[in-house]
Amino acid sequence: MTLTAVPETKRIEVDQTDKRWKLVRITMQKHNYSPRALIETLHVIQDSFGFIDNEAMQYVSQELRVPLSKVYGVATFYNNFTSKPAGEHSLVLCTGTACYVKGNDQIVEWMKERFGLNPNETTPDNRLSFMTARCVGACGMAPVMILDGHIMGKMSPDEMKQRIEEWLSNDSN
Ligand code: FES
Structure with a gap:
C-alpha cells in the first residue's frame, strides 16, 4: 500500500521556534512518528497549550499519518482533553x-x-x-x-x- 502524502498546499506548518511545539515534536520523534504516539502527543499539546484546537489536530494527523477522523475521535472521547475555547x-x-x-x-x-x-x-x-x-x-x-x-x-x-x-x-x- 502506498501512503498518500498530504498535498503541499494543505500542509500545516507550526511555529518551530515556539517551545511548546518543540515539546510536541520531541514527543513524536521519541516514537519515530509512529501512530502509536497519538495519545501521548495529544497529552503534550493539552499540557503545553491548555487546549487542542483544529490546527493542532490537523498537524498531529499529518505528522503521525493518522486519519484526521481518528485524531478527532480520540481528542473528543477523553474528558481530560479540552477543545478550542468557546469564549471571545x-x-x-x-x-x-x-x-x-x-x-x-x-x-x-x-x-x-x-x-x-x-x-x-x-x-x-x-x-x-x-x-x-x-x-x-x-x-x-x-x-x-x-x-x-x-x-x-x-x-x-x-x-x-x-x-x-x-x-x-x-x-x-
Ligand atoms: S512556563 Fe514552565 S512552569 Fe510555567
Missing part, C-alpha cells in the same frame, strides 16, 4: 511549578472570585474562556499567562489581574 477571549494560565510558586496559584483563585470561572470554563456571556496548562515552555518568564495567544510573563499577581481586566475592557483586542 481566552486566558491560558500556566500552572507548572515555576509559574505556580510565583503567583499563578493566586490567579486561579482570583479567576473564580472575579469571573466565577474554574479552569476549562467559559463565562455565560461567552466573553472569556479560562484554561490552565502544565508548562508552556517559557519558565524563564514565570509567572506566565497567555491572553488570546499573546504570551506575557514576569508580572506580579496584581499586575496580571490588572492586565486581564484591561484586556477584557479593550474591545479592539
Whole structure:
C-alpha cells in the first residue's frame, strides 16, 4: 500500500521556534512518528497549550499519518482533553511549578472570585474562556499567562489581574 502524502498546499506548518511545539515534536520523534504516539502527543499539546484546537489536530494527523477522523475521535472521547475555547477571549494560565510558586496559584483563585470561572470554563456571556496548562515552555518568564495567544510573563499577581481586566475592557483586542 502506498501512503498518500498530504498535498503541499494543505500542509500545516507550526511555529518551530515556539517551545511548546518543540515539546510536541520531541514527543513524536521519541516514537519515530509512529501512530502509536497519538495519545501521548495529544497529552503534550493539552499540557503545553491548555487546549487542542483544529490546527493542532490537523498537524498531529499529518505528522503521525493518522486519519484526521481518528485524531478527532480520540481528542473528543477523553474528558481530560479540552477543545478550542468557546469564549471571545481566552486566558491560558500556566500552572507548572515555576509559574505556580510565583503567583499563578493566586490567579486561579482570583479567576473564580472575579469571573466565577474554574479552569476549562467559559463565562455565560461567552466573553472569556479560562484554561490552565502544565508548562508552556517559557519558565524563564514565570509567572506566565497567555491572553488570546499573546504570551506575557514576569508580572506580579496584581499586575496580571490588572492586565486581564484591561484586556477584557479593550474591545479592539
Ligand atoms: S512552569 Fe510555567 S512556563 Fe514552565
